[in-house]
Amino acid sequence: MSTHIEAKPGEIAETVLMPGDPLRAKWIAETFLENPVCYNRIRGMLGYTGTYKGKRVSVQGSGMGMPSAMIYFHELINDYGVKNIIRVGSAGSYQKDVKLNDVVLAMAASTTSGMNNSRFINSDYSPTADFDLFIKAVNYARENNIPIKAGNVLSSDEFYSDDPEEYKLWAQYGVLCVEMETAGLYTIAAKYNIKALTILTISDSLVTDEKLSAHDRETTFKDMVQIALAAAIS
Numbered sequence: 001m002s003t004h005i006e007a008k009p010g011e012i013a014e015t016v017l018m019p020g021d022p023l024r025a026k027w028i029a030e031t032f033l034e035n036p037v038c039y040n041r042i043r044g045m046l047g048y049t050g051t052y053k054g055k056r057v058s059v060q061g062s063g064m065g066m067p068s069a070m071i072y073f074h075e076l077i078n079d080y081g082v083k084n085i086i087r088v089g090s091a092g093s094y095q096k097d098v099k100l101n102d103v104v105l106a107m108a109a110s111t112t113s114g115m116n117n118s119r120f121i122n123s124d125y126s127p128t129a130d131f132d133l134f135i136k137a138v139n140y141a142r143e144n145n146i147p148i149k150a151g152n153v154l155s156s157d158e159f160y161s162d163d164p165e166e167y168k169l170w171a172q173y174g175v176l177c178v179e180m181e182t183a184g185l186y187t188i189a190a191k192y193n194i195k196a197l198t199i200l201t202i203s204d205s206l207v208t209d210e211k212l213s214a215h216d217r218e219t220t221f222k223d224m225v226q227i228a229l230a231a232a233i234s
């Protein structure tokens with residue numbers, strides 16, 4: 001076991017889907033995987049391993065924000081040999097044409113966090129998605145007529161910012177949506193040379209102030225998960 005995960009060696013698959021919400025991990029495991037077995041309950045950050053179309057896949061919550069998520073990314077990679085992490089999350093839209101329930105692939109992740117600014121001594125590192133996983137996700141979505149958008153996303157360090165207008169600068173430069181984990185995922189994946197991709201479903205909009213209910217956020221998002229599983233096993 002690792003510091004925050006109680007799984008025994010071998011209990012976690014090489015590919016892990018990671019929603020922020022551990023209850024969404026439970027929903028994904030119970031809805032999409034055959035014979036899901038729970039390997040982690042520490043801190044309620046539920047993790048499961050099962051099979052999807054005959055291939056072993058795990059799914060585990062990461063928690064909200066990069067400090068939490070990066071603990072799990074680090075330990076899954078270094079203590080359990082995980083080679084592919086696909087974040088399946090929710091996000092807030094920054095663009096009029098990015099609407100509730102739209103699916104967004106994060107090609108890159110900007111951030112308000114100081115993490116990489118200090119890591120790279122005031123230079124700007126660009127955390128980017130793995131090309132192979134990205135192309136597999138795009139191909140599956142197109143073959144199955146699932147509309148997707150792809151581009152730059154913002155990984156913010158706070159959900160409640162002081163300035164409600166802050167999003168407009170990011171939107172002006174084409175940032176599609178905001179969440180709180182991807183810049184950390186892509187940075188850690190590059191550090192340890194593993195593959196990572198973030199697939200998001202829009203659950204609220206900074207442009208229109210619309211939002212899905214907490215329950216909807218937990219149990220909908222089927223398209224995103226199917227794209228992630230297709231990329232995971234192909």
Ligand SMILES: Nc1nc2c(nc(Br)n2[C@@H]2O[C@H](CO)[C@@H](O)[C@H]2O)c(=O)[nH]1
Nearest residue numbers: 020064090091092156158159179180203
């Ligand atoms: N910072 C931020 N995060 C958001 C937003 N909407 C969503 Br869904 N999130 C994501 O959802 C969780 C917060 O509800 C975090 O894990 C974020 O990744 C938003 O408008 N802002």
